[in-house]
Amino acid sequence: MKTSYVSNLAVQNAMRSTIQQGQLEVIKLQLEVTTGKFADAGAELGATSSRAVSLKNELARLENLKDTNAVVTQRLSASQMSLETMRKAAEQINTTLIATLGNDDASRLSIAKTDINGALQAFSAAANVQFNGEFLLSGINTDVMPLTEYTAGSPAKISFDDAFGAFKLANGITDDSEITAAQMTNFIGIVEGMYTGSQWTTDWSSASDQNIISRISANEVVPSTTNANSDGVRKFALAAVITTELLGLDLASDVRTVVNMSAQNYAQQASTGLIKESSTLGISESRVTKANTSLDGQIKLIQTHVNDIEGVDPYEASTRMNTLLTQIETSYTLTSRLQQLSLINFL
Structure with a gap:
């Protein structure tokens, strides 16, 4: 019988190697117990791992859409708040005009002018509101303030003064009290053309007519802003300007009534136009909500498939x-x- 020499050092080294391998395996198993997934999905799945990668890419795309939709929702909400403030300003002008209809008292007219100036300032502030450093009512020109305030020396003020001066000169009017109701109706029509035509973008607006369009799902896009070139904004500015500039002049009662009634009409059109813009954004909000519901379902389904493939x-x-x-x-x-x-x- 022959015996072989066995070194206890060799046995110790073999045991040490076994321990090291076991420790690595423990780390791997701890990760799998914690995450519920293979520690090395590529090694475990082999060719099947390509399907898992594709599903994860699709999952990342859907989650990115959800993140984008959160920003779109915030933008729409902020735009709705601005439009609501602007609509209330239009209603304030209309209420003030109704209260002063047929009133020729200078002090009462002065108070009305102050109220309307306040409404115009609130309107301009709401129109120029920003969200995340972007102007909401600028359309795609998000880095440009959309509406120029109506102040002394502003382009809109200069244009009005020039138009009023030219009107009086053309009609041989030397004093405001000489203006007739028919002449005032004609002049207001001239001013309206300045606000509904291309001069609007020269005197008042730097906004783009094109609104921001946001993708909310794989095959759906919605407008996520409005702009200061809408009919509601133009008509509000028109109502505020003719009231501020004309209502307090030394006019005959019937002429002042023409100014008052015309301004009321424009204020009401402004309110209607702003409600229309708000409704459009409300439809976008509803579509975003439905898109998020659909995305949540898709994300849950894909996540389930990924877990089935990679899960332990x-x-x-x-x-x-x-x-x-x-x-x-x-x-x-x-x-x-x-x-x-x-x-x-x-x-």
């Missing part, structure tokens, strides 16, 4: 990890005993 049984992984930890502890014990072996103990 956490209970099985936990059992394997506990078994492996027991084996490692046993290896530590054996290694410790081998290290204590010495020939001296047998001499």
Whole structure:
């Protein structure tokens, strides 16, 4: 019988190698128990991993749409608040005009002019509101303030003064009290053309007629802003200007009534136009909500498929990890005993 020489150092090294491999496997199993997925999906799935990658790419695209829709929702909400403020300003002008209809008292007219100036300032502030550094009512010109305020020296003020001066000169009018109701009706028609035509963009607006269009799903886009070139905005400015400039002049009662009634009509058109813009944005809000519901369903479905492909049984992984930890502890014990072996103990 022949015996072979076996070194206890060789046995220790073999045990050490087993422990190192076990520790790596424990780390892998701990990750799988925590995440519920393969620690290395590519190695486990092989060719099937390409399907998992495709599904994850689609999942990322859908989640990106959800993030974009959150911004769109905030933009729409801020735009709706601005339009609501502008609509209330139009209603304030209309209420003030109704209260002063047929009233020629200078102090009452002065108070009315102050109220209307306040409404115009609130309207301009709402029209020029910003969201995330972008002007909401500028259309696609988001870096440009959409509406120029009506003040002394502003283009709109200069244009009105020039038009009124030319009107009086053409009609031989030297005093405001000489203006007739028919002449005032004609002049208001001239001013209306300045606000409904191309001069609007020269005197008042720097906004684009093209609104921002946002993609809310794979095959659906919606307008997510409005702009200061809409009919409601133009008619509000027209109502405010003719009231501010003409109502307090030394006019005959019937002429002042023409100014008042015309301004009321424009204020009412402004309110209607702003409600229409708000309704358009409301439709966009509804479509975004429905798109998000659809996206949530798609994300849930795809996530389920990914989990089916990459998922592991956490209970099985936990059992394997506990078994492996027991084996490692046993290896530590054996290694410790081998290290204590010495020939001296047998001499």
